Amino acid sequence: MSATRRRFLHASTVAGTGLLLGFSLPELRADDSAVFEPDAYIRIAPDNTITLWVIRSEMGQGVRTNLPAALADELEVDIEKVRVEQAMPGGRFAGIRLRTSGSGSSSGTFMHLREAGATAREMLIAAGAASWSVEAATCKAQLGAVIHMPTNRQRSYGSLASSAARLPVPPRPRLKSPSEFRYIGKPALRQDRAAIVSGKSQYGLDIQRPGMVHAVVARCPYLGGKASHFETASPLAVPGVRSLVPVNTGIATGVAVVADTTWAAMKGRDALRVEWDAGPNRTFNSDDYIRQLYLAADQKGYPIRNDGDAAQALTQSPRRIDAVYRYSFQAHAPMEVMNCTADYHDGECEIWAPTQTPETAAREVADLLKISPEKVRVHVTLLGGGFGRRLFSDFVHEAAEISKAIGKPVQVTWPRSDDLRYGYFQPASVEHLAGAVDSDGKALAYWQKSISSDLSMFGRNNPPEDPNHYANDGSPWGSCDNPYNFPHLKADYIPIDCPVPTGPWRAVEYPATVFARESFVDEMALLGGKDPIQFRIDLLQPGNTTSFGGDPLDRSRMIRVLEVAREKTGWGTPLPGMAGRKVGRGLAINVYHGDSYIAEVAEVSLAPDGSDFWVHKIHCVVDCGLVINPTGLEGQVESGITWGLSAALRGRIDFKDGAAVQTGFHDFHVLRMNEMPAIETHVVPTDFPPGGFGEHPVPPVAPAVANAIFAATGKRLRNLPFTWV
Amino acid sequence: MASFLLTINGRRERVEAERGTPLLWVLRDHLQLTGTKYGCGVGACGACTVHENGAAVRSCQIPVDNAAGKNYTTIEGLSADASHPCQQAWIAEDVAQCGFCQPGMIMETAALLREKPKVSLEEIESTMSQHVCRCGTYNRMRRAILRAAHEGSRS
Numbered sequence: 001m002s003a004t005r006r007r008f009l010h011a012s013t014v015a016g017t018g019l020l021l022g023f024s025l026p027e028l029r030a031d032d033s034a035v036f037e038p039d040a041y042i043r044i045a046p047d048n049t050i051t052l053w054v055i056r057s058e059m060g061q062g063v064r065t066n067l068p069a070a071l072a073d074e075l076e077v078d079i080e081k082v083r084v085e086q087a088m089p090g091g092r093f094a095g096i097r098l099r100t101s102g103s104g105s106s107s108g109t110f111m112h113l114r115e116a117g118a119t120a121r122e123m124l125i126a127a128g129a130a131s132w133s134v135e136a137a138t139c140k141a142q143l144g145a146v147i148h149m150p151t152n153r154q155r156s157y158g159s160l161a162s163s164a165a166r167l168p169v170p171p172r173p174r175l176k177s178p179s180e181f182r183y184i185g186k187p188a189l190r191q192d193r194a195a196i197v198s199g200k201s202q203y204g205l206d207i208q209r210p211g212m213v214h215a216v217v218a219r220c221p222y223l224g225g226k227a228s229h230f231e232t233a234s235p236l237a238v239p240g241v242r243s244l245v246p247v248n249t250g251i252a253t254g255v256a257v258v259a260d261t262t263w264a265a266m267k268g269r270d271a272l273r274v275e276w277d278a279g280p281n282r283t284f285n286s287d288d289y290i291r292q293l294y295l296a297a298d299q300k301g302y303p304i305r306n307d308g309d310a311a312q313a314l315t316q317s318p319r320r321i322d323a324v325y326r327y328s329f330q331a332h333a334p335m336e337v338m339n340c341t342a343d344y345h346d347g348e349c350e351i352w353a354p355t356q357t358p359e360t361a362a363r364e365v366a367d368l369l370k371i372s373p374e375k376v377r378v379h380v381t382l383l384g385g386g387f388g389r390r391l392f393s394d395f396v397h398e399a400a401e402i403s404k405a406i407g408k409p410v411q412v413t414w415p416r417s418d419d420l421r422y423g424y425f426q427p428a429s430v431e432h433l434a435g436a437v438d439s440d441g442k443a444l445a446y447w448q449k450s451i452s453s454d455l456s457m458f459g460r461n462n463p464p465e466d467p468n469h470y471a472n473d474g475s476p477w478g479s480c481d482n483p484y485n486f487p488h489l490k491a492d493y494i495p496i497d498c499p500v501p502t503g504p505w506r507a508v509e510y511p512a513t514v515f516a517r518e519s520f521v522d523e524m525a526l527l528g529g530k531d532p533i534q535f536r537i538d539l540l541q542p543g544n545t546t547s548f549g550g551d552p553l554d555r556s557r558m559i560r561v562l563e564v565a566r567e568k569t570g571w572g573t574p575l576p577g578m579a580g581r582k583v584g585r586g587l588a589i590n591v592y593h594g595d596s597y598i599a600e601v602a603e604v605s606l607a608p609d610g611s612d613f614w615v616h617k618i619h620c621v622v623d624c625g626l627v628i629n630p631t632g633l634e635g636q637v638e639s640g641i642t643w644g645l646s647a648a649l650r651g652r653i654d655f656k657d658g659a660a661v662q663t664g665f666h667d668f669h670v671l672r673m674n675e676m677p678a679i680e681t682h683v684v685p686t687d688f689p690p691g692g693f694g695e696h697p698v699p700p701v702a703p704a705v706a707n708a709i710f711a712a713t714g715k716r717l718r719n720l721p722f723t724w725v
Numbered sequence: 726m727a728s729f730l731l732t733i734n735g736r737r738e739r740v741e742a743e744r745g746t747p748l749l750w751v752l753r754d755h756l757q758l759t760g761t762k763y764g765c766g767v768g769a770c771g772a773c774t775v776h777e778n779g780a781a782v783r784s785c786q787i788p789v790d791n792a793a794g795k796n797y798t799t800i801e802g803l804s805a806d807a808s809h810p811c812q813q814a815w816i817a818e819d820v821a822q823c824g825f826c827q828p829g830m831i832m833e834t835a836a837l838l839r840e841k842p843k844v845s846l847e848e849i850e851s852t853m854s855q856h857v858c859r860c861g862t863y864n865r866m867r868r869a870i871l872r873a874a875h876e877g878s879r880s
Binding site: 190203261413638665670 | 750762763804816849851856857865
C-alpha cells in the first residue's frame with residue numbers, strides 16, 4: 001500500500017461524522033492484492049463483485065438503499081451489482097462511527113462514499129489505460145467497465161482490480177455533476193425488496209444458533225427495584241424450562257427463565273414467584289410528577305437564550321399572553337420487541353443484536369464480561385424499528401450475562417408488555433410561555449421555560465454546576481435553536497429529577513418544545529391580529545444566516561418553505577364544507593439542527609357539537625437539500641407524520657405506584673390505517689448538501705393539528721395527547 | 726410433550742410440542758419458519774397472521790392442539806419467489822420501511838383479496854386496521870392493496 005494512499009485515507013473527512021477521521025487500512029498482504037479495496041467500505045474483486053460495507057443500521061430509514069446509490073453513481077457500476085454487507089465493530093472498522101442516530105445515516109456518509117467511488121473509478125480508468133498503454137483521458141468508465149473510446153476496447157473492473165490497487169491515489173477525484181447522476185436523486189426501490197416481502201429478512205428475533213436456548217426475564221415491576229428472593233420449584237416444573245438465572249445488568253433487573261423454546265420460557269415466567277425489593281420509587285406516580293413540573297416554573301433554571309430584555313418587555317407590554325403546555329411520557333414500541341442473542345464461550349462473546357450502536361454494545365459487553373474488546377463480536381441484524389430505543393445496550397448486556405451464566409448461546413426475548421413497561425422513555429414535560437406584541441401587532445417578546453427531566457441516559461444525578469451547561473450543549477432542542485428573530489427572546493431550562501429512565505425518541509427533544517413554541521406563536525399571531533404564515537415570515541426577517549447552539553440557521557430557507565406552503569396548500573382559501581362539520585387549517589414549522597427546513601399544514605374537521613375531530617390531510621413542505629432518493633424521502637415524511645400524529649392523538653405512558661401502567665397495543669394506542677390522513681409532500685428543490693430526514697417530520701405534527709382545531713373552533717388544546725370528549 | 730401432525734405450506738410436519746403452545750411459536754421455534762413475526766402475543770397487532778384453510782388468522786391465538794387437520798400457509802409458502810400479486814404490489818409501491826410487520830400485512834391482504842376480489846376501500850380499512858405498523862406505511866399499503874386488487878381483476 002503506497003504512502004499516498006495512506007495519506008488519502010487519513011485525510012478522508014466527512015462533515016458531521018468526525019469519527020471517520022484518521023482511519024487507515026491494515027497493510028495489504030501479498031495475497032490480498034488480488035482485490036481492490038480503495039477504502040474500508042468498498043471491495044472490488046476479480047470476479048467483478050462490488051461489496052459495500054454499510055456503516056449504519058438499517059431500521060427502515062433506507063440506508064441500505066441510499067448508500068449503494070451514492071457509491072454506484074460515482075463508481076459507475078450497476079446499483080444492482082453492489083452487494084451490501086453490514087460493518088462490524090473492530091477490525092477494519094476500529095475507530096469508525098457505526099452508531100445510527102440524529103437522522104444522519106445517509107446525509108452523514110453520502111459525500112464520503114461519493115468521493116470514495118470517484119477515487120476508485122479514476123484508479124480503475126488509470127489501470128485500464130495503462131494496460132493498453134494509452135492516455136487515461138482517452139478512456140472512460142461505464143457500468144463496471146473501462147472503455148478505450150477511440151478503439152472501443154473494454155476491460156471489466158474485476159480484471160483491473162488488482163492492478164488498480166497498486167496505483168497512486170488521485171488527490172482530488174472529479175465528482176459527477178448532478179446532471180450526470182444515474183441513481184442519486186432518482187426514485188429507488190430497496191435492494192432487499194424480494195426478501196422483505198417474503199419473510200426472509202433476518203431481524204434479531206430470527207437468529208438461530210446451534211444449541212441455542214431461549215430466555216424471558218421476570219423484571220422488577222418497580223422503577224429501580226430488584227429481586228430479593230425467588231422460588232425455583234414451580235417454574236422448573238414447567239416442561240421445557242431448564243434453569244433460572246438472576247439478572248443484574250440491563251435496565252430492569254430480575255430473574256431469567258431459560259428454556260428450550262420462547263413459549264416455555266414465557267410459561268415458566270408466569271409460574272415464577274419473586275419477592276421484590278421495591279426500592280425508593282414504590283410510590284412514584286406520573287400525575288404527581290407532572291404536577292411538580294407545573295409548580296417548578298419559579299425555580300431558577302439554566303439560561304438558554306437571552307436576546308434583548310424579554311423580561312422587561314413583557315412587564316411593560318399591554319398586549320401580553322401566557323400559556324402552559326404539557327407533554328406526556330411516551331414509549332418507542334417498535335414492532336420488533338427488544339431482543340438479543342449472545343453466545344459466550346472460552347472467554348469470547350458473539351452477539352447478534354438489532355442495535356443502533358454496535359460499537360458501544362461491544363465495548364460495554366467487554367467491560368461487563370471482563371474480557372478484551374477484540375473478544376467481542378457484534379453482528380448487527382436488521383432492526384424491526386429503532387426510533388432511539390436501540391441506542392441503548394441494556395438488552396445486549398443481559399443476554400451476555402445470561403449466556404455466560406449458562407455456558408450456552410441464548411436468545412433473550414422481551415414480551416411486548418416488557419417492551420412497553422421498561423425502556424428509556426420520552427420524558428414528560430411542561431412548557432411555560434409568555435409573549436407580547438407591539439401596538440401594530442408585531443411580535444415583541446417571547447419567553448419559553450422548559451421543565452422536564454434531563455435525559456437519564458446522561459447519567460446525571462446532580463444538577464450541573466456550570467450555569468451555561470445546557471446552553472453550551474445546544475439544549476433543549478427547539479428552544480435553544482428557536483429560529484425566530486424576536487426583538488426580545490428569553491429561554492430557560494429547569495431540570496426536575498425523575499426516576500423514569502429517559503432517552504432519545506424520534507426527534508429527541510424537539511416534539512415537546514416545538515409543540516409549545518408553534519402553538520404559542522399562533523396564539524401570538526392571533527393576539528397581534530396577523531395571519532400565522534405572515535406572522536412567521538415577519539419573524540424570520542431579515543432572512544439572514546446565523547447559528548444557535550452550534551447549529552447553523554439560514555432563515556431565508558425557512559421563509560422560502562413558508563412561501564411554498566402558502567402557495568401549495570390552499571392556505572387562505574376556504575376548506576370544502578363537510579356535511580355541517582367545522583373545518584380548519586393549521587400550520588407549524590421546524591428547523592432540525594439547521595440542515596432541514598420543514599412546514600406542515602394540517603386540515604381537520606369536527607362534529608358540529610365538537611364531539612369528535614378528524615385529521616383529513618397533512619401537507620409537508622420541505623427543504624432538506626439534495627434529495628438522494630425521492631421515494632425514500634416521501635416514505636420518511638409519511639412515517640414521521642404517522643408517528644407524530646400517533647403521539648398527539650393517543651400516545652402516553654402513565655406510571656402508578658412505581659410502575660408503568662400500559663402493557664400492550666390495547667392500552668398504548670397507536671395510529672392504525674383507518675385513522676390515517678392523506679399526506680402530500682412538496683419538496684423545495686435546493687442544491688444544499690443532503691440534510692437528515694428520519695425524525696424531522698415528527699415535531700410539527702401536533703402543533704399543526706392543534707392550530708387547525710383552534711382555527712375550526714376557537715378552542716386551544718395545550719395538553720398532549722389531545723384529550724377529547 | 727405431545728406429538729402433532731401439521732400441514733404447513735403443503736408439507737406434512739411432525740412436531741413435538743407442549744399442549745397449548747401457540748402455533749406462532751411452533752412455526753418460529755420448532756419449524757424455523759421465522760417469517761411469521763411475534764409482535765404482541767395477544768392478537769392485537771397482526772404481525773403473526775397466517776392462513777388457516779385460506780382464511781387469515783392470528784397464529785399467536787391458535788393452540789397447536791387445534792391446528793391438526795387444517796392447512797396452514799405462512800409467508801414462506803405464499804410464493805417461492807415473491808411473485809404473489811400482493812408481494813409484487815408491495816414491491817411496486819415500495820411499502821416496507823423496517824418491514825417487520827409486513828409479512829402479517831401481506832398475508833392478511835392475500836386472504837382478503839381471495840375472499841373479496843372487488844374489495845371496497847371500507848373493507849380494506851376495517852380489515853387492515855386490526856394491524857399495527859409503527860413506521861406508518863399505511864397509505865402506501867392501501868395503495869398496494871388497491872393495486873393488487875386491480876391486477877387481480879385484470880388477470
